[in-house]
Amino acid sequence: xxxxxFILIARxxxxxxxxxxxxxxxSAMSYYEIHLPERDNSGRVLDxxxxxFRAFVLHRGTSFHVLAPVSGVWMQGGKCYYEQxxxxxxxxxxxxxxxxxxxxxxxxxxxxxxxxxxxxxATIEYRxxxxxxx
Numbered sequence: 001x002x003x004x005x006f007i008l009i010a011r012x013x014x015x016x017x018x019x020x021x022x023x024x025x026x027s028a029m030s031y032y033e034i035h036l037p038e039r040d041n042s043g044r045v046l047d048x049x050x051x052x053f054r055a056f057v058l059h060r061g062t063s064f065h066v067l068a069p070v071s072g073v074w075m076q077g078g079k080c081y082y083e084q085x086x087x088x089x090x091x092x093x094x095x096x097x098x099x100x101x102x103x104x105x106x107x108x109x110x111x112x113x114x115x116x117x118x119x120x121x122a123t124i125e126y127r128x129x130x131x132x133x134x
Contacts, residue, residue: 029062031122032097035085035115036108038069049107050086056103062092063124076112085115091122 036053039045057064067087074081090100097118104114 029091029093029122029124030097031119032090032092032100033087033117033119034090034101034104035070035072035087036104037111038084038086040108041110046108053088053104053107057088057090057100060092060096060099062090062096062100064091065089072115089119091124 036050037046054064054066065088067089069084069086072083072085074083090097092100101114101116104116105111108114
């Protein structure tokens, strides 16, 4: 087994552990970020797509934060592209995340790629559980 194999297996085990904890206790999730374009490639504002994405996220029973738009730049074929992106922070399971990214790809269909990242573990601590432990 190579070091690369070991690292991959460790990541898989960690993801499985996090997913199992979330399923058993319902309070730990992963925290993700996705950047979605403010406009399509022709310059049209994508408010309806953002509303549909937000509704889908809520329908899946997850929570999210919408951050202030950010300017992004990327290069393809020697040409720079500048875009205004709307970042979302979303707390959900890995399974839910894959569905949300798929929905974003469907809604923002003129995009060549969509940036997203796993930030880390998110925990929602409910007040009544805290008092019960004291």
